[in-house]
Amino acid sequence: MSRTEYNPSPEVLERAARVRLLALDVDGVMTDGGLNYTGDPHEHKRFHVRDGLGLKLLQRSNIEIAIITGRNSSAVTTRAEELGIEHVYQGCEDKWQALSELLTRLRLEADQAAYCGDDLVDLAAIRQAGLGVTVNDAPGEIRQHADYVTLTPGGHGAVREICELILKARGEWDAIVAEFASC
Numbered sequence: 001m002s003r004t005e006y007n008p009s010p011e012v013l014e015r016a017a018r019v020r021l022l023a024l025d026v027d028g029v030m031t032d033g034g035l036n037y038t039g040d041p042h043e044h045k046r047f048h049v050r051d052g053l054g055l056k057l058l059q060r061s062n063i064e065i066a067i068i069t070g071r072n073s074s075a076v077t078t079r080a081e082e083l084g085i086e087h088v089y090q091g092c093e094d095k096w097q098a099l100s101e102l103l104t105r106l107r108l109e110a111d112q113a114a115y116c117g118d119d120l121v122d123l124a125a126i127r128q129a130g131l132g133v134t135v136n137d138a139p140g141e142i143r144q145h146a147d148y149v150t151l152t153p154g155g156h157g158a159v160r161e162i163c164e165l166i167l168k169a170r171g172e173w174d175a176i177v178a179e180f181a182s183c
Contacts, residue, residue: 008165012148015131016169020112022058023087023099023125024159026069026076028118029135032155045075048156054163055083061172066102068095070121096124116162118142118154133162 008016027033030051036044055065066087067080073090080088089098095117103113111130115122118138126132127145134146135154143149148165150158167173 006151006161008148008169012131012165013169015111015147016114016166017171018112018130019063019114019166019169020108021064021066021103021106021114022055022162022166023066023068023102023113023115023129025095025117025119025122026067026073027071028138028154029116030067030079030155030159032153033118034155043073043075045073045079046155047079048160050157051159051163052079052083054160055085057167057176058163059084061167061170063166064106064108066099068092068098068115068125070095093121094124095122096128099125099129114162114166116150116159 024030030047031045038044059065064087065085067076067085068089069076070092071090076090087102092098099113099115103110110128113129114131114133115125115129116133117126118135119142123142123145126134132145132147134142135150135158137153150161152158152161164173167176
């Protein structure tokens with residue numbers, strides 16, 4: 001399912017246009033999946049700045065953002081605070097359960113959610129969300145179950161690609177580009 005150019009199917013665009021919540025895994029999606037330890041108890045993560053702008057643009061379009069990750073990390077807490085992400089679930093063993101509970105709390109249906117993950121622990125959420133997404137460097141078993149596979153690897157702007165997909169499907173992207181071009 002590897003692609004060399006952005007060309008989502010009409011079905012993917014239809015699913016993306018319904019999205020009111022984007023939920024993301026962290027390691028392998030928002031980061032490249034590498035773990036850096038310094039010898040002290042602190043873990044360091046590298047986030048891509050373009051992903052952050054994409055998430056802010058989604059928020060401006062009244063799309064909720066959530067982070068659902070299996071690990072606990074102060075770096076995730078800090079990044080979520082910087083981006084104004086209120087829905088942060090760390091230490092989650094069952095990501096679909098966390099997503100399902102969030103959908104109930106937000107009074108949304110599963111088909112109004114997009115979920116992006118990159119490994120087996122994400123598979124149920126990818127399959128149950130209205131738009132299941134994975135990154136192009138995810139294992140084949142994950143890619144085959146996703147509705148959309150990013151062209152960009154995790155941690156290198158894949159989240160931005162997903163944000164653009166949603167905004168383009170909603171017909172909002174051109175106005176956003178025009179707004180920035182006129183500054």
